[in-house]
Amino acid sequence: MIPKIQVRGLSKSFGSKIVLDHIDLDLMPGESFCLIGGSGTGKSVLIKCILGLLQPDSGHILINGIDINTLNRRDRQAMLAKFGMLFQGGALFDSLPVWQNISFGLMHQKKVGRKEAKEIAIELLSEVNLDAAIADVYPAELSGGMQKRVSLARAIACKPDVIFFDEPTTGLDPIVSGSINNLIIKCVRHLGASAITITHDLNSLRCIADRVGLLFQGKMIWVGTLDELETTDNPYVVQFINGNAEGPFTLL
Numbered sequence: 001m002i003p004k005i006q007v008r009g010l011s012k013s014f015g016s017k018i019v020l021d022h023i024d025l026d027l028m029p030g031e032s033f034c035l036i037g038g039s040g041t042g043k044s045v046l047i048k049c050i051l052g053l054l055q056p057d058s059g060h061i062l063i064n065g066i067d068i069n070t071l072n073r074r075d076r077q078a079m080l081a082k083f084g085m086l087f088q089g090g091a092l093f094d095s096l097p098v099w100q101n102i103s104f105g106l107m108h109q110k111k112v113g114r115k116e117a118k119e120i121a122i123e124l125l126s127e128v129n130l131d132a133a134i135a136d137v138y139p140a141e142l143s144g145g146m147q148k149r150v151s152l153a154r155a156i157a158c159k160p161d162v163i164f165f166d167e168p169t170t171g172l173d174p175i176v177s178g179s180i181n182n183l184i185i186k187c188v189r190h191l192g193a194s195a196i197t198i199t200h201d202l203n204s205l206r207c208i209a210d211r212v213g214l215l216f217q218g219k220m221i222w223v224g225t226l227d228e229l230e231t232t233d234n235p236y237v238v239q240f241i242n243g244n245a246e247g248p249f250t251l252l
């Protein structure tokens with residue numbers, strides 16, 4: 001089976017700061033991969049590189065076995081259009097009401113008409129446990145957790161092939177987090193999408209992950225299944241999942 005995404009030897013620095021140092025990553029079709037690691041270790045930068053939002057310094061990114069650097073601009077755009085992204089900060093359009101935020105890709109890429117686009121947006125609102133009444137509200141009038149759920153609805157609106165979730169449950173109450181986990185599982189298990197989720201939320205990780213990768217000092221220092229995560233004696237993983245104050249992370 002050809003992986004959906006293959007990252008090979010990807011490196012990225014900002015000035016003299018090396019953020020990603022020869023990262024390899026495979027995402028298989030229908031797989032849910034979770035990326036964990038301390039704050040500022042380059043998790044968001046890694047998915048922004050895969051999405052083409054940041055230019056890596058070196059390395060390769062293959063989508064469905066094709067190196068995106070070999071594609072012309074139009075083909076690359078078409079490939080990236082099959083991706084959905086939930087940005088860490090939400091990144092909603094302030095000047096558009098909620099329903100237009102959700103259906104932005106539907107209307108502008110898929111050319112769905114306004115009426116149908118609004119209907120789909122309202123359906124998606126219920127999927128993320130939000131009331132249809134907020135369809136006409138502007139993002140600034142919503143709480144942070146509500147904005148996050150609207151962003152999530154937008155990320156999945158076009159039924160993407162690959163979905164990237166950057167901290168989908170951070171700042172949400174446990175019940176909403178549970179429903180977001182279910183939604184991610186639904187996207188992967190039922191709709192057949194592949195997903196990369198960045199999370200610090202271990203409950204969420206245990207619900208949604210098939211495999212987990214731990215980023216540390218620019219390197220993917222451990223990759224394994226959820227079962228392996230629970231049983232490994234890798235000191236970095238052990239410290240991370242137990243939240244221990246003492247361990248290799250803190251020796252530095």
Ligand SMILES: Nc1ncnc2c1ncn2[C@@H]1O[C@H](COP(=O)(O)OP(=O)(O)OP(=O)(O)O)[C@@H](O)[C@H]1O
Binds near residue numbers: 038
């Ligand atoms: N556009 C940019 N220009 C300069 N430095 C950047 C840029 N984007 C990220 N960085 C730096 O790269 C490093 C990794 O950032 P990144 O956002 O990937 O961290 P993260 O692992 O997602 O952290 P968190 O868990 O806090 O979200 C940080 O030191 C950050 O300051």
Ligand SMILES: [Mg+2]
Binds near residue numbers: 043044166
């Ligand atoms: Mg981040």
